[in-house]
Amino acid sequence: MNNFIPDIYVKNIFEINYKKLKKDGIKCILFDLDNTIAPLKELKPNKDIKELFAYLDDLNIKVIIISNSRRSRVAPFKEELNVDSCCSSFKPLRIKYKKILKLFHYDFSEVAAVGDQILTDVFGANRSGITSIFVDSLTPEDRFLTKINRKFEKMILNNLKKKGVYEEGKYYGN
Numbered sequence: 001m002n003n004f005i006p007d008i009y010v011k012n013i014f015e016i017n018y019k020k021l022k023k024d025g026i027k028c029i030l031f032d033l034d035n036t037i038a039p040l041k042e043l044k045p046n047k048d049i050k051e052l053f054a055y056l057d058d059l060n061i062k063v064i065i066i067s068n069s070r071r072s073r074v075a076p077f078k079e080e081l082n083v084d085s086c087c088s089s090f091k092p093l094r095i096k097y098k099k100i101l102k103l104f105h106y107d108f109s110e111v112a113a114v115g116d117q118i119l120t121d122v123f124g125a126n127r128s129g130i131t132s133i134f135v136d137s138l139t140p141e142d143r144f145l146t147k148i149n150r151k152f153e154k155m156i157l158n159n160l161k162k163k164g165v166y167e168e169g170k171y172y173g174n
Contacts, residue, residue: 006134008173032115033067092124
């Protein structure tokens with residue numbers, strides 16, 4: 001069950017203490033797209049996202065969008081935010097995480113991953129040995145497979161709650 005426990009839990013990507021992450025040695029942040037950066041129905045990044053990613057660039061933190069979505073979904077965000085991306089990443093498998101680390105010459109301790117799903121984002125990051133940051137989902141709308149994952153996620157989160165490790169809305173680690 002430890003692989004499902006996020007290192008940090010915050011309400012959304014705007015609540016993350018990026019200066020602290022930088023101070024702690026994080027040089028690269030992998031962001032999930034759907035319901036983390038933007039709701040499913042948004043086809044391009046809004047002004048707030050653009051400003052946040054510009055701020056991260058000013059902090060000299062590399063940003064990469066890592067998504068299980070197809071290239072056509074990720075491309076507008078990649079282009080407008082001027083960041084790298086990894087589409088069809090098959091999270092929680094470790095292969096794309098390892099590829100990113102090798103391609104950009106990062107150590108596991110220098111990378112954090114942010115996402116709204118325990119089964120893909122947190123589990124994938126933890127299995128890969130990188131810092132996991134869990135955020136609340138932006139909307140209840142999900143793709144079909146994600147809806148199935150959410151049922152398993154709910155069971156995992158209930159189990160973590162019983163152990164006193166997780167409680168929805170009780171943020172920590174930031």
